[in-house]
Amino acid sequence: MRLGPRTVRQIDSPIGTAYALLDQRAGDRELLDLAQAVPRYPAADPVIEHIVATARDAHGGDYVEIAGLARLREAFAAELRQAYRGQVHEDQVVITAGCNQAFCLVVSALAEPGDEVVLALPYYFNHDMWLRLNGIVPTYLEPGPDLVPTAEAVESVITPRTRAIVLITPGNPSGATIGPAGITAFAEVARRHGIALILDETYRSFRDTDEPAHPLFTDPDWSRTLVSLHSFSKDLAIPGYRVGAIVAAPELNREVMKLLDCVAICAPRIGQEAAWAGLVTAHEWRRARARDIADKRRWFTAAMADRPGGFELLSCGGFFGWVRHPFAGRATDDVVRELVVAHDTLVIPGTAFLPDDRGAVRVSLSNVDRAALTDFAGRLREAGAGAEAGIGAGQ
Numbered sequence: 001m002r003l004g005p006r007t008v009r010q011i012d013s014p015i016g017t018a019y020a021l022l023d024q025r026a027g028d029r030e031l032l033d034l035a036q037a038v039p040r041y042p043a044a045d046p047v048i049e050h051i052v053a054t055a056r057d058a059h060g061g062d063y064v065e066i067a068g069l070a071r072l073r074e075a076f077a078a079e080l081r082q083a084y085r086g087q088v089h090e091d092q093v094v095i096t097a098g099c100n101q102a103f104c105l106v107v108s109a110l111a112e113p114g115d116e117v118v119l120a121l122p123y124y125f126n127h128d129m130w131l132r133l134n135g136i137v138p139t140y141l142e143p144g145p146d147l148v149p150t151a152e153a154v155e156s157v158i159t160p161r162t163r164a165i166v167l168i169t170p171g172n173p174s175g176a177t178i179g180p181a182g183i184t185a186f187a188e189v190a191r192r193h194g195i196a197l198i199l200d201e202t203y204r205s206f207r208d209t210d211e212p213a214h215p216l217f218t219d220p221d222w223s224r225t226l227v228s229l230h231s232f233s234k235d236l237a238i239p240g241y242r243v244g245a246i247v248a249a250p251e252l253n254r255e256v257m258k259l260l261d262c263v264a265i266c267a268p269r270i271g272q273e274a275a276w277a278g279l280v281t282a283h284e285w286r287r288a289r290a291r292d293i294a295d296k297r298r299w300f301t302a303a304m305a306d307r308p309g310g311f312e313l314l315s316c317g318g319f320f321g322w323v324r325h326p327f328a329g330r331a332t333d334d335v336v337r338e339l340v341v342a343h344d345t346l347v348i349p350g351t352a353f354l355p356d357d358r359g360a361v362r363v364s365l366s367n368v369d370r371a372a373l374t375d376f377a378g379r380l381r382e383a384g385a386g387a388e389a390g391i392g393a394g395q
């Protein structure tokens, strides 16, 4: 049997690679796991009760229509209308098996091998991987100094082969959040070039404001340009139920459904039921969880304020902090390995999110409590002691 070279050339999941490092741990100190971004609490009680009832229902295991449960699509469209004070119709919503699948289906419906898609740096590794797996060329948009990408800079990376611009806000891995005016400016550029603006809004509920993340849905013509992608994984603490959504023009959704039919027939019903129950019953619960994450961002920012061990917090938002390590000139993968082996601390190297090494790591705040965040700063201090003394530091 011969394997397809395009797939063989791709990297393995960086999350799996990071957790494999744990085998090299020498000490027996408690592990601080700031690697994967997953909620560490169970779903809301009414969601769990609805899942149990669905499992007992004679039809609870049936397929649903390809686009997803009608009542979930309606409930989600209603939530978006309210959250964005805009216009979203259930015909514009397709439920997918998570936001990753949403991205893959949309890109496959928009682009052919040889086409280009713009990713803002640092990118979410699965976006880059999916493009490359399909022979689509990722082109990279450098962010500004605050790690926020700008529409002015994107013009120079758009070519006649460009099919879409992809933005994640709040960002994974940087946490950087693009403001409403910035997002609007990107939509204008995309519209002018006749390409899609794909917004991955996985972390929209984990911002420091309840104001709409952007005004694009108030434009009756939004679906000519915007493709808005969503995840219920973090919002409802159901990552393993695999449920997300595409919000886009019915013409694009029709193409997406051809792909969805082939890969999954429909998103898992049990996940869709959980998402529906979450949308209609867990509003206050969701707000409380978002406040918990906001607390973690504040504690983390405070713990990093004096640059422990020379580690510098460059940006923080959503579930993440993006931190520059002090070992200039040393491979970040090596620094991350040492953090695991010698300091029992797991983060993801920034190289998983970039085409090159920029001396940064991603810290996920969702998995740990306040004490662990303080402990983390202490371990960075310990790890950086050598760097502050000039050991391992480059120019």
Ligand SMILES: Cc1ncc(COP(=O)(O)O)c(C=O)c1O
Pocket (backbone or CB within 6 Å): 037, 097, 098, 099, 100, 101, 124, 168, 171, 172, 200, 202, 230, 231, 232, 233, 239, 243, 244
């Ligand atoms: C930016 C971004 N998009 C998509 C996903 C995947 O979400 P889902 O679990 O809904 O597939 C994640 C999860 O970490 C993410 O960070």
